Amino acid sequence: MQRTLLWVLLGIGCISLSSARLIGSLVVTTETPQEDTKNAAPTIATSPQIYQMRVDTNVSNRYAVTLVTSKVRNIGDAAQEATFSVVTPDQAFISGFTMEIDGKKYKAYVQEKEEARETYDRAVESGFAAAHVAASARDSNRFTVSVNIQPASKATFYLTYEELLVRKDEKYEIVLNIHPGEPVKDLLVQVNIDESRPLKFVKTPSLRSGNELLKNNPNLDPEAEITNLNETSAVVRFNPDIAKQRILAESLGGKEKNGLSGQFIVQYDVARDPEGGEEDEVAEWLRRWTANPMGSARVGSNPILVVLFDLNNHLFLAYAFCFLKKCSFCSWKLKGWKTPVLVSGGHFVHFFSPENLTPLKKQVIFVLDTSGSMSGVRITQLKEAMDSILDELKPEDVFSIVEFNSLVKVWDVSTIRVSYMEGEDPYIYSDRDTTTPATQVLPPSFPATESNIINAKEVVKQLDANGGTDIQSALKIGLNIETSNAIKIHQPIIVFLTDGEPTVGESNTERIVSSITALNTLKVPIFSLSFGDGADREFLKKLSLKNQGFSRHIYEAADAYIQLQDFYKQISSPLLSNVTFRYTDQASNVTKSNFPILFGGGELFTTGILRDPSIVPPAVEAWGVNGPIQLQPKVFQVSGNLERLWAYLTVRQLLEQREVAEDKTGPTQEALRWALALKYSFVTDVSSLVVVKPNDTATVDTVDAAESFSPSFKHRTAFAAFSPMRNFRPAIVPTAAVSYSSHFGFPILFSQPARDFLRPAASPIQPSSLHTFIPDQHSVFTTSPPSLSKIPWLGTVRNTNGTITVGSDAYSLDYDPSVTPYSCQNSLNKANGTCLQLMNCEQIYPQLTDFDTFKKYFCKLDTAAGVCCPDSPFP
Template sequence: MQVLTLFVVLLCYRSAAASLIIVPEPVQQSTAVSQDAAEAAVKPYMHYFHVESDIKYRYAKTLATTRIENPANVAQEVSFTAVLPDTAYISGFNMEVDGKVYVAYVKEKEAAQKEYDDAVEHGQTAGQVVQTARDSNRFTVSVNVESNKEVIFNLTYEELLTRRLELYSDVINLNPGQVVSDFSVTVNIEESSNIRSLRVPALKVDEETSVEGTTNALASIEMTSPNTAVVKFTPTPTEQQNVSANGIIGQFIVEYDVDRTSDGGEVLVNDGYFVHFFSPENLKPLKKHVTFVLDLSGSMMGRPIEQLREAMLTILDDLNSGDFFSIVLFSQTAQVWDPTITDDEMDQRLALVGSYTYDQEGFPLPAATPSVIVKVTDKHIQKAKTFINKLQATASTDIYDGLLLGLNIANLNPKKLQNQPNGKQPEPIIIFLTDGLPNVHIYDPDTIVSDITKANTKDASIYSLALGYSADYDFLKKLSLKNSGFSRRIYEAADTALQLTDFYKEISSPLLADVEFEYTPDQVEDGTLTTRVFRRLFAGSELVVAGKLREEIDINLTGDVTAISINGTITYTFEAIIIQYPPIDIPPPATHTPSNMERLWAYLTIQQLLDEDSALDYDHNNKNLTSPQKQQALNLALDYSFVTSLTSLVVVKPNETNAVDPHDASQADSYGDGGINAGTGGSGYPSSADSDDRYDDGAEGPGAAEDGGDGPGEAGDGGDGPGEGGDGEGPGDGGDGSDEGGDGEEASVCLKELDDIAWLPQNHSLVLEQDTLEAAGLSEIDQQFSECLTPSGDNGYCRHLEYCVLNTFTDKLEDFIPYKCDAGGYLGVCCPVTAIPDC
């Protein structure tokens, strides 16, 4: 009998993890496979690795497919791993095992967890959640595949591409774990207006290295029309090996922008839903007053404080002329930089930041005076740099006082801020960076959020940066959501300073403030509009609103957008573009299939509802308390099969027992392990899951041969073939443990070592008909390149010489020539499928 057993892991980062749980039916207890047979196994081989991303109007739907075969004479685990952008939702997964398809379904997390707990209680295999890459989710599913069988994995995920610094980016993480003969990535782009700035930078193989300004020479771009394009990436095996010995690894990135045909934005109507993209051009930035609130606690000591200083020096240079800035520091207490006092006085203030003898009642917070609001001039920037270079890490983390002092400054209304061209004061922005938890003065996160929000009388946007993993990201996220901002993780790495400066670039130029979208009454269904009021629009970004129309007909949705620009209040009008769905020449489906526009609306609604829930003031530890926002998000996730923080992906694998066919043991197809991967954590890029020769309790190895059954496995009464013999271990007849193969139709071929070849020079190099075998260690990938027939007519695959040294040609070169084949540019051998090492 052969039992297929499964387990699944979905790793998610940032907030509450989404999960995938796989629950198998109970399996019967069986005899374990012999150790010798397990050691004889070769790694699974990936036949193909395909990724196709369809982008329609900024909404990307990506399908990753791979087919993997287990060529070993024992069952082994095959793993499929995908690292997804943290903004993506899994919307579909299935796997085909030995011709049978198993489809996952989305279920409420608590209900799925119950199935998981029940499975664990009954000793069955189930899922688990752990942590990994930068701003990403890792999805892993593993299946125990019997000898000479294959599995096909299909994973679909969806996301709305965000415009940052004038570009949309579709990031696809790749790491199949081996060189693949059929490797392809295709990105199809369709927009309603002309595509511009389409480019594919070099493969990002290191998350700490920028690829800005580079080009991927292996990618092709075809503009099929002004508003459609196809990008392809199909590296050959040799080109894959040039990236790494284990093939392609890294992020494949497609970047583009679109023409802005109307300042009122693009409004697309499709199948009763609409989306409004708004990003007017040719606007001058608003003036801003940015207050930096910086953590100088002891945990910032060393490289973190160095990188903070480095980043601040760059950011100070990037401040716009005419803007204003302030610098607040906190550790044991908080202080503020004031360029009007002497250097000695400022040094004394700096010393007080980390003073453990500081008495909170005797030394209240420094006064927020107009002198600490500094206009951007060359003189002031230079003086600020001198101050920044003096910063040192010390003492505790008084987040409360740091934020309160920053807000006191942001709330000031001095004349220098009032004398603006449009009579409007500069936009108040707070950039708050911390690497730890509040541990002095007031350190309860809920109290800090409540008090700071109440103190924010000027509606300053607070952008929270969590440096490293010690910071309380949920606390910072809530703080920013309640104060018109957002949070971002900054990773402690060689590129920390670059992460900080790149973040500042995103918010450095506010173009519009208090942006409000209005649509004609009675055209939009009540309660379906996503967020329509935004505190700011920054240069290079985009605001997106979606909703459902009252009637599913082609109506001309109308309305306007009002905002405050540098010249005062401005109003934009817009016209809707009707997108026929389905196309006129295609009959509508018998059952309703949500269009891309409808799924975009659901995706955006879920994201915003979860953000609203995160900002609520209630006890999140109370599992019996569910907000209306959370319930609505859950319902939508279930309706549209999105895996979110509220839902899980569940696969129920029925119990299945398969008899082992000894003939299949010789039909190995490839050598290597599998997995599709993406992104960044300990490492932002998915590392492929290794396929170990492991067997779960109760899962039999490849065929326990019982009562005369032939084949690999544990030989029982008369069971022939490689396995554990009755009186001894090793290949042989179950009766006496001899090394003869019993009834097996094809005898195993034993492999030798490279050094056993008498005609091969000691440097393992040979020039033969333009084929060059370099040092054996240089061709590290054990894989199959093409099917072939050996000189004796047996089925085989071309493999590197070092992995298939046959006794028949070790003595004479002329005996080798009939076996010669091309193994990716190296000397190869037509290797019989019955070949096994160390026999």
């Protein structure tokens, strides 16, 4: 098995060791390098004790904000290193971190990157120390802080992260990872749900290990307390005592002394009216008109035909056609189906999850890797999963089975034989002369009849793992099956599974993505599954993002076949295709508004800014089982902070665009740099977390994780971006080592319990490290705030003490993390904005041509000079 290393270099500021500035480093790796073991410090017998841990999650309109609080005390006679480690969901953004040590608080803030390469060139010559950490949950990230605590002293850590809950299998799921590493006397998890719609249900299934999908186990029942406050709100409390924690720890496969190590889950859904909306006045008009189509049906003084034509001429024709045909689709449309739009504070979010719809007929093309690396357990698990998946096909569906290794084979399900084959087998695992069909015919997809399903299972039994991996040819043939298929009424879907990288034919993954995307003129969704650690996940993610699909990782474990089944269930029931949210000109900064498919049990959503909250977005258009439809939204005024939801989704989608962008310094990167992540304090691939000690500020910036270098082993820590562990979020903290790294990729390699973190670095940082610069794989360290040199006239008005005078008062230009931004109305073009310190609004610099112009946009932040920074980061 390929050895995998995860390296993270981190900055350390000084609290009590010295009044001078100290910057050192910590390297996080899955195994200690041989060259560093000679400096390893002895393991300290007594670890600091966690005496209280709380996890508080507040959910409003599907947006979850979680605060993790951990209180630690040093009960030993010597200074000890305590580690605060939190596993966060893969799609969550960390948005706040504070340490409190001996009554003093050190709050983090987010800053963008600058001059990373130059700093790296200085830094790589410096030494570093090593420590070992472990991951304990799939599809997650880990944030870790190590800090020295004096004898009889205490430390408190506060970490906040945010995420938009995604509906799957007809429910929302809040996953809270609990890994204190020891039994905790005071352990409390509380989830507060406050939705705009009535709650359909709230439940807490069995605890999970985080590494395997298991059925509900009565021994892992959290016995959580669920209190329904009203029809839209509920509180869930999980408060196990030490005895219960030990029982749960053992049931999860751990040791009692290590405490609870697993996932606490809260599941819920909101009630939806039949077909997803409410009946309205137009529906009443339609019913009366269809009862007497030759009459002049009216509601009040409104004639039905005028109203319908005013709404949309083709909408009237669709209703008329539906009535004449007397189809079942007509009754659905006559229900006046509406989709809920939530509006608050000038922002809106549009949730779209219709129910009781007849699924689209689908064409599923399975493109399955049967190369040599799939042999053994993998091919067995694939066969088990396919046996179950084939049973999920509906009689009206059609399907094809394409297997590929060095050769690409298309099976004729009706005869249980290969009817089409392409490629050459350089490994000579098979006799091409005897296996090549005498007549090469690319078969169409086969109806999912009972007999064909039985035959398909026989095909799956015959799959044999050998040879290389010709990915490009396999996908091209899969697309050719779709375009040659005689049945055009089915929604095509390609399910592509591989466990490796291309080794036969085209091996350049960028060229494969480009050629397949160009060939996919009909925009067939490609859903990619990476199986095991050998698959190139970044390649598969990009392939799917560019082809209307998404990728998932199948972890190599005993439950791999269950993972495959669960993935297929998510895409097995397409309800609508080409779903488009259309808005008026009053809506701006709208996130993604066109979606290729809506699957049953799922939900689509888009969000944006409304210049006039009274304006109702006009319609949602889609294609259903009986043709085109148009759905009218209904607006609800709600409480809650929709602005943060909008910001989260905007940044998340921009990062996805960045994944597939050829030039990562282009518009997507620029938009992020325009302070979205800075204003909302989201830690992302292009921003960094910084902890400030009074009078001693250190910043960490990030460089592009996609840049390609070939550093030596010692310097490889600076470029972990080449592995799937790329979601690192660096930080500098006083007397602390901080890491935030993705554990999406290697759950099997990181199996140690969280207790293993509570140990000192192998080589403690010494005061001799003063003024040393050490970068991580995307980080640089500086000792000053962003430069104001881009405002040349500033030097002529700056006072000798570094302030500027506006009116009769002097305001500081130095960075002050304690100030609080607020809304202002004197931004560019007299638009609304946010009052930020001058160095945090670089986009306004070109407008500040002189001091008088600056004063037009000036706003005060206590004693700091601020400007009214534009809220809209996009032109």
